[in-house]
Amino acid sequence: MQIAVASGKGGTGKTTIATSLALSLASLAKVRYFDCDVEAPNGHLFLKPEFSESTPANIWIPQIQTEKCTACGRCVEVCQFHALAQVGKNILVFPQLCHGCGSCTWNCPENAIVEVPNPIGTLDRGMAMENVEFLRGQLTISEPMATPIIRRLKKLEQPSPDTIDIYDAPPGASCSVVETLRGVDFALLVTEPTPFGLHDLKQMLGILSDMNIPSGIVINRDGIGDDSLKDVLRESNIPILLRVPFDRALAENLATGRTLVEVYPNYRDILREVYQRITEIIGGKIQ
Amino acid sequence: MKLIISAQNSSLESQVDSRFGRSPWLLLFDTETSQWEAFQNPGVTQSGGAGVAAAQFVVDQDADVVISGDFGPNASRAFQASKTEMRLFIESTTTVQEAVDQYKNDQLSKFK
Numbered sequence: 597m598q599i600a601v602a603s604g605k606g607g608t609g610k611t612t613i614a615t616s617l618a619l620s621l622a623s624l625a626k627v628r629y630f631d632c633d634v635e636a637p638n639g640h641l642f643l644k645p646e647f648s649e650s651t652p653a654n655i656w657i658p659q660i661q662t663e664k665c666t667a668c669g670r671c672v673e674v675c676q677f678h679a680l681a682q683v684g685k686n687i688l689v690f691p692q693l694c695h696g697c698g699s700c701t702w703n704c705p706e707n708a709i710v711e712v713p714n715p716i717g718t719l720d721r722g723m724a725m726e727n728v729e730f731l732r733g734q735l736t737i738s739e740p741m742a743t744p745i746i747r748r749l750k751k752l753e754q755p756s757p758d759t760i761d762i763y764d765a766p767p768g769a770s771c772s773v774v775e776t777l778r779g780v781d782f783a784l785l786v787t788e789p790t791p792f793g794l795h796d797l798k799q800m801l802g803i804l805s806d807m808n809i810p811s812g813i814v815i816n817r818d819g820i821g822d823d824s825l826k827d828v829l830r831e832s833n834i835p836i837l838l839r840v841p842f843d844r845a846l847a848e849n850l851a852t853g854r855t856l857v858e859v860y861p862n863y864r865d866i867l868r869e870v871y872q873r874i875t876e877i878i879g880g881k882i883q
Numbered sequence: 884m885k886l887i888i889s890a891q892n893s894s895l896e897s898q899v900d901s902r903f904g905r906s907p908w909l910l911l912f913d914t915e916t917s918q919w920e921a922f923q924n925p926g927v928t929q930s931g932g933a934g935v936a937a938a939q940f941v942v943d944q945d946a947d948v949v950i951s952g953d954f955g956p957n958a959s960r961a962f963q964a965s966k967t968e969m970r971l972f973i974e975s976t977t978t979v980q981e982a983v984d985q986y987k988n989d990q991l992s993k994f995k
Contacts, residue, residue, distance in 0.1 A: 672939065677931055677932050678929060678931070678932025678933070678934075678935035678936045678939070679932060679935070680935075681935050681938060681939045681942070681961050682939065682942075683942055683961060683964040683965040684965065686964060688960065688961060688964055690932070690935055690957050690960070692957075693931060693932045693935065693957065
């Protein structure tokens with residue numbers, strides 16, 4: 597089972613829900629928590645894993661063998677990302693634009709391109725507690741591309757029927773979120789009843805509908821804002837799986853690195869029920 | 884001398900565009916013949932790498948000078964390699980024609 601926790605708007609409580617979901621479900625199955633917010637991962641502040649492994653996340657970028665290159669320009673032509681340019685007899689490589697797709701190498705008629713690793717971040721893993729494995733991608737500051745790291749992070753482990761994978765998504769509604777969502781069974785959308793929360797939630801619902809991924813809503817900070825969220829959800833037919841009331845004491849505790857279920861242990865059962873609902877929704881969909 | 888100027892529209896009376904990679908138009912002006920031609924900037928439709936796409940176009944036109952409001956790290960690297968001179972608009976630059984005149988009078992600062 598693979599569940600993504602996403603939101604659109606930042607700061608709605610994705611990590612609050614994802615980390616407590618991981619802790620709650622550990623009594624049911626082996627849980628793997630993937631922090632896919634590779635530009636600013638923060639799940640480790642709550643799950644406090646003991647990291648035991650760290651590997652560089654490489655993009656394989658082209659290196660032109662000038663003695664073989666005839667400056668035909670084929671590599672520049674096939675590069676979708678403009679990571680290559682031709683100036684006279686020289687081919688320039690722009691590593692920060694390269695997605696590592698390999699098209700240039702594949703298409704070079706002279707075999708004049710070799711690929712060299714370009715580290716853009718790290719992949720770290722370790723145990724957070726018995727039955728909860730923690731995996732994280734971290735993009736190096738100043739590197740612009742998050743999606744290749746997310747792709748590699750997700751590939752560290754194959755989905756398995758007796759394991760629950762939780763993907764804590766980055767904020768926003770762009771490529772890195774789509775990469776996180778790709779292939780998941782369910783998306784848990786954490787929102788807040790504010791115009792900003794609603795605006796981004798609508799974008800997420802559009803993406804999920806295009807990707808054909810079933811979803812459910814968590815309304816965090818319930819009780820603030822306005823009623824517009826309620827109206828939209830009534831029309832959209834997406835189930836509300838959980839409401840977490842606005843609570844200053846909770847916010848203060850979260851700010852010290854405690855998790856929702858540590859502050860309010862009754863949420864363990866509540867989150868297990870949410871998981872139960874998710875399995876029912878997915879089960880219903882498959883039939 | 885061939886100049887390329889980033890512009891919001893496709894004539895000499897058009898407003899210049901201070902963005903290089905994302906300006907809708909690139910105007911090629913030949914100072915010897917005073918002939919000019921407008922091209923749609925290939926960078927503008929790219930999701931990424933706009934600066935390189937636009938720079939490649941300028942290099943392919945054999946321009947001697949490229950004039951815009953600024954140049955990003957990728958475009959400027961390409962122009963340094965191609966030895967294309969980079970010049971910047973000044974505060975009083977409004978239209979493409981004006982940029983051309985200001986270039987001829989050596990009023991435009993060099994991009995460093």
